[in-house]
């Protein structure tokens with residue numbers, strides 16, 4: 001198969017590219033980001049890396065006409081971006097998605113769209129079922145621009161699906177693993193990893209009772225591959241997550257234990273990290289029935305095992321001095 005991954009130099013996209021190449025597919029990635037996460041594939045005869053933007057319609061047209069299947073993963077992600085650069089979040093996530101879907105529609109190519117558990121916002125209807133309510137705060141709170149941008153992307157998917165485009169919407173839940181973000185930035189696990197490495201206190205926001213279901217990237221990729229190959233997934237939203245709900249405080253304790261670091265925990269107000277434009281989500285738990293029934297994927301890597309692998313990988317990187 002010929003597969004296009006927009007955002008293929010990103011965290012999930014790069015792991016997906018590895019899996020597709022391993023099974024013998026031809027893979028082209030379109031990404032504005034550097035090749036840091038795909039450097040090991042450069043030179044692979046079935047791998048092509050096009051450094052450009054999904055906002056560049058001409059490039060997107062050429063690549064979509066080449067491929068059999070599109071994974072549309074290009075997006076601006078991460079809380080620091082939602083609150084730091086909401087314009088880029090909206091521009092890339094809304095306009096880029098519109099471009100990719102429009103081109104795929106004209107070419108008649110199936111699209112798998114990477115959406116997010118952020119779409120549910122701070123709904124209290126836990127676990128989150130795909131047809132459940134979305135609860136968001138004010139538009140004056142920049143945090144919600146990402147959730148909104150992904151929800152608009154989903155609406156575009158279903159609008160095109162109504163006109164005949166085969167689409168699958170995946171909502172990812174706190175995916176982690178090797179190549180996540182640079183240490184100290186991005187998502188909570190890479191922030192804690194940086195603090196552990198320096199022996200600095202882990203900054204748990206609020207009382208740390210907020211929960212997440214962290215999903216190891218390998219499980220995520222298995223679900224993502226299945227979504228591209230399963231006819232029953234077309235026209236659906238499917239949560240991709242794990243069933244292990246953990247509080248951020250327990251996560252911090254677990255990471256300290258697994259790493260053998262002497263770091264302690266410090267509880268900090270959310271404003272000290274993200275300013276006023278941030279609101280936390282108290283509980284985020286996926287309903288995984290569709291993932292199990294339609295995609296036939298059950299998460300297999302435990303949180304302890306996944307964190308160990310992630311810690312080992314990041315340690316290897318800091319020894320080599322990159323990234």
Ligand code: UDP
Pocket residue numbers: 079174186187188189191192203204205206210212248273280281
């Ligand atoms: N968090 C924390 N300390 C940090 C960064 C994040 O306690 O230094 C918390 C954050 O408030 C949230 C959780 O960790 O409750 C997950 O944050 P992340 O940004 O990774 O993803 P989110 O699930 O909020 O999109």
